[in-house]
Amino acid sequence: MGTTTWEDPTVEATVATLEEAVRAGDTITVFAECEVEYDGRATGYLGPGERVILLKPDGTLLVHRPAGNDPVNWQPPGSTVTADVADGDPVITARRSAPDELVRVFLRDTYQLTTFAADDTAPLELDGTETDMHEYILEHPAAVDDGLRAIEHERDTPYGTIDVYGTDDAGRPVVIEVKRRQASLTHVDQLNRYMEQFRASNPDARGILVAPAASSRVRRSLRENDLEFVALDEFATNRGEVASTTFEDFQ
Template identity: 50%
Template structure:
């Protein structure tokens, strides 16, 4: 048995099927109308709606709404997921102990359940990623500028994480933003926010945008705002269109 589908089960049928799936280490997906309650570092409640639920054998539990790629509620792996009946409804309870958290999903109507006895021992490998650019820059900061020294990788700010916080040969702070694709005006805006933030305490901070390429408009905008561009063409993508800018970037 690889995939088994159960349509519109009653609470008892659902609980029995879920327990068998959890016992056998199968992936369980559920299409249901449900409500969700979270208790842990905070507390929260999600009123009833139609959702997709995913329970994995490592204890991962995901609650997806009909739109958006991120789950609205979830529990990471390392805990447990169990099924039970409560006051006439089926309930899925995901919990872990460190930290103490629980996601309780009450299934008001189950439209369908799929059990997937999946086997997958492969490891996902990427090449030409932004992470490789980060590693290359961290090991070779002189490729961006002679005498450049990396102080911190992925420094957190209120606007997000600065890819690299560095200093030049004169000791001037340099904010470095790295992009795997052709630089765009959105990337310029991101870099400028970081530079403006650090300029509040250091007027001499520099901003450096690093990418495989940039349009003339982006280069001009950087220059007009006293920001810099460094091209790492060797990290250009092979996929057609992946490094192409939008019309608004020209």
């Protein structure tokens, strides 16, 4: 459970410690000035700079600069991590296949190295996802359309999966695409794609985009494609009270 720390390790100590820690399944951080080479789906080179390198027992490699949410270079889980010496410096190599990718971190100056036999099995509990909105709509179809009967969840079609499928009070098929955040043009595209085949057999089929908000461009695009928009706040799904929805119909 504890950590072991090496300050200013020698080249040999760095390589030996990394190899041993990888073999032991430790989580490792390295503080170092380094260069990074990447070759795979794209190709990259990162010149010398001071960074934090994070290695995980599942084969993940992350190189973090002092700014930014995302690592500047990385290798996802499943890659094989090795350490050796090249030109007198320690080098961390992370390889994976499918896609074939290679990341090499050249440690020019290693300030500190820590190994950590971390134990973490707690699941992340997350609410307010799109799935939560689906469930809300299935339980409260009137929040989307007054006469709506929600029939099917995650309905498969040759061109993708429809979030919610149902019928309205006039018996027309209703295809609903749900988004947990501001609707965008790509969401209109998605709904349009699903509608193509439904309207081929039933011109009266309705398509509704449900989202907390939509830009005017999105609304115009919906209108032009005879689709509807219903504003449903994502957080309505988390509250006990009935959602106060705004209904907007572009028929």
